[in-house]
Amino acid sequence: MNASPILVVGSVALDSVETPFGKAEETLGGSASYFALSARFFAPVCLVAVVGEDFESRHLSLLRAPEIDLGGLEVGSGKTFRWTGEYGYDLNEAHTLATCLNVFESFRPKIPDRFRQAEYVFLANIDPVLQREVLEQMDRPRLVVCDTMNFWIRGRREELLKTIRKVDILILNHAEVRELAGEANVLKAARAILEMGPHTVVVKKGEHGAFLFSKDLFFSAPAYPMELLYDPTGAGDTFAGGFVGYLAMVGDHGPDRLRRAVVWGTVMASFAVEKFGVTGLCRATHELIRERFSHLREISQFDPD
Amino acid sequence: MNASPILVVGSVALDSVETPFGKAEETLGGSASYFALSARFFAPVCLVAVVGEDFESRHLSLLRAPEIDLGGLEVGSGKTFRWTGEYGYDLNEAHTLATCLNVFESFRPKIPDRFRQAEYVFLANIDPVLQREVLEQMDRPRLVVCDTMNFWIRGRREELLKTIRKVDILILNHAEVRELAGEANVLKAARAILEMGPHTVVVKKGEHGAFLFSKDLFFSAPAYPMELLYDPTGAGDTFAGGFVGYLAMVGDHGPDRLRRAVVWGTVMASFAVEKFGVTGLCRATHELIRERFSHLREISQFDPD
Numbered sequence: 001m002n003a004s005p006i007l008v009v010g011s012v013a014l015d016s017v018e019t020p021f022g023k024a025e026e027t028l029g030g031s032a033s034y035f036a037l038s039a040r041f042f043a044p045v046c047l048v049a050v051v052g053e054d055f056e057s058r059h060l061s062l063l064r065a066p067e068i069d070l071g072g073l074e075v076g077s078g079k080t081f082r083w084t085g086e087y088g089y090d091l092n093e094a095h096t097l098a099t100c101l102n103v104f105e106s107f108r109p110k111i112p113d114r115f116r117q118a119e120y121v122f123l124a125n126i127d128p129v130l131q132r133e134v135l136e137q138m139d140r141p142r143l144v145v146c147d148t149m150n151f152w153i154r155g156r157r158e159e160l161l162k163t164i165r166k167v168d169i170l171i172l173n174h175a176e177v178r179e180l181a182g183e184a185n186v187l188k189a190a191r192a193i194l195e196m197g198p199h200t201v202v203v204k205k206g207e208h209g210a211f212l213f214s215k216d217l218f219f220s221a222p223a224y225p226m227e228l229l230y231d232p233t234g235a236g237d238t239f240a241g242g243f244v245g246y247l248a249m250v251g252d253h254g255p256d257r258l259r260r261a262v263v264w265g266t267v268m269a270s271f272a273v274e275k276f277g278v279t280g281l282c283r284a285t286h287e288l289i290r291e292r293f294s295h296l297r298e299i300s301q302f303d304p305d
Numbered sequence: 306m307n308a309s310p311i312l313v314v315g316s317v318a319l320d321s322v323e324t325p326f327g328k329a330e331e332t333l334g335g336s337a338s339y340f341a342l343s344a345r346f347f348a349p350v351c352l353v354a355v356v357g358e359d360f361e362s363r364h365l366s367l368l369r370a371p372e373i374d375l376g377g378l379e380v381g382s383g384k385t386f387r388w389t390g391e392y393g394y395d396l397n398e399a400h401t402l403a404t405c406l407n408v409f410e411s412f413r414p415k416i417p418d419r420f421r422q423a424e425y426v427f428l429a430n431i432d433p434v435l436q437r438e439v440l441e442q443m444d445r446p447r448l449v450v451c452d453t454m455n456f457w458i459r460g461r462r463e464e465l466l467k468t469i470r471k472v473d474i475l476i477l478n479h480a481e482v483r484e485l486a487g488e489a490n491v492l493k494a495a496r497a498i499l500e501m502g503p504h505t506v507v508v509k510k511g512e513h514g515a516f517l518f519s520k521d522l523f524f525s526a527p528a529y530p531m532e533l534l535y536d537p538t539g540a541g542d543t544f545a546g547g548f549v550g551y552l553a554m555v556g557d558h559g560p561d562r563l564r565r566a567v568v569w570g571t572v573m574a575s576f577a578v579e580k581f582g583v584t585g586l587c588r589a590t591h592e593l594i595r596e597r598f599s600h601l602r603e604i605s606q607f608d609p610d
Binding site: 089184185187188205208209211218219220221222223225226227228229256259260263264290293294297299300301302303304305 | 513523524528530533534564602604605
């Protein structure tokens with residue numbers, strides 16, 4: 001693989017999730033896990049995160065892959081970050097029941113020397129101050145992609161805006177785009193965010209697909225049609241893994257590449273949501289991934305008239 | 306124009322609508338009005354509906370167009386059907402404040418002789434018993450497309466199922482598909498409906514686009530991206546007008562035509578929702594319509610990889 005390596009900084013967690021279709025207890029989760037397990041199909045991944053002393057080898061083994069460098073996975077003294085949540089029949093929205101930050105509470109990402117040259121950076125959803133600290137440790141990344149959430153949009157707005165000024169692409173969901181811009185119409189909201197710094201904004205709409213906005217490009221991608229949606233946890237980070245992974249693989253960020261990156265992200269997310277935790281993603285293969293890309297193309301293309 | 310004529314049977318009404326962006330009082334509305342004003346850009350339309358003695362010429366003049374044959378527009382003794390509704394910021398759902406059926410209550414569609422040979426039929430949302438009465442009066446339509454609503458799905462299920470068995474294409478919204486099939490997943494629900502008779506089901510998803518399902522075809526169309534959504538009233542019938550209109554114009558219902566028909570429907574609906582009542586639709590031109598089709602193609606297509 002000649003693709004550029006991608007640095008991801010985020011969480012590695014143990015998730016307990018209940019949906020109308022079943023439940024899972026203490027399965028491997030966290031933004032960095034989903035991202036890495038998705039992006040590795042496209043490019044090497046350098047993972048920076050922290051786990052506790054209780055992190056079992058059965059969880060670690062899920063992250064062990066030739067394309068994932070775990071040299072930045074610290075073991076802190078204390079317990080691993082745990083998240084407990086549930087989804088109702090409207091699987092678009094998670095209800096958090098408990099968040100135990102544990103070792104994640106005092107996480108200060110230290111980027112190993114050999115990771116600092118990574119040309120692609122994904123700042124998963126962590127404190128925007130820490131996101132900037134990551135960037136300060138990097139040599140000269142070609143593309144910085146950033147995620148965040150309503151918690152930081154509401155509670156750390158000024159810090160978040162400082163971070164956003166330094167990133168190339170911001171990936172948010174529908175609600176976050178509206179909240180960050182203070183504007184109900186998603187198109188107007190995305191345009192307002194382009195004024196805040198990023199040259200591109202990706203809006204994830206769950207079962208309704210995704211939009212990509214940049215100054216000269218608007219792209220509307222369909223969702224992957226799912227008959228069995230089991231567990232949406234991690235879908236966003238898995239999407240980001242396909243999106244950034246593809247860009248790192250091709251080393252080009254032109255409009256046609258950006259469009260396809262959204263579609264690869266969508267394809268990867270389809271694997272994440274069809275089983276609990278990372279199980280679906282771990283069953284993906286290059287062949288299945290390519291098949292779903294072709295299928296998505298087939299169901300969404302139409303001729304000129 | 307060599308297109309086959311389309312018969313539409315539905316309502317012509319006076320709507321009073323309030324949205325967060327303004328209000329309109331007693332403007333021309335009704336399923337047959339929206340359908341005809343949309344389909345006329347593609348094919349001649351034969352309209353069958355009833356209005357009351359109070360229907361003013363300023364409303365009638367909006368329906369007068371060389372492509373619309375009003376020979377089936379009865380004037381009943383009494384008042385015109387009136388609908389009063391409002392929309393909140395979530396413009397996807399109408400809240401009905403008042404429905405005064407008036408002359409529409411005793412409407413029994415009589416198809417004028419010269420309309421009976423129409424090869425294309427759109428049964429707008431009326432009592433499913435009346436929808437069948439329309440079909441019985443037709444000679445031999447090539448394509449019958451049908452709409453309905455939750456009111457009939459709940460209250461007239463058996464009659465509706467009898468009607469559905471006789472139609473080729475059913476156009477429903479997201480919620481109606483689920484309710485008719487008794488299945489939460491839209492893909493499974495649509496497949497269940499294909500077993501009820503129609504060879505094709507179109508699922509309108511408002512701002513999220515539309516799906517088309519048939520035995521061998523699944524198509525996902527993007528919505529037209531709107532910055533200004535003023536009034537969603539009539540969007541579904543306008544969509545149907547573009548969809549059926551295009552099929553009647555090309556006289557072919559193959560998979561590639563069905564895909565494009567969904568896109569033309571989407572384009573037409575974009576005109577309906579950008580102004581109150583039929584105002585937006587009345588400002589459409591062939592040139593603007595073609596421009597929006599091209600735009601929709603441009604924002605949703607991507608290359609194979």
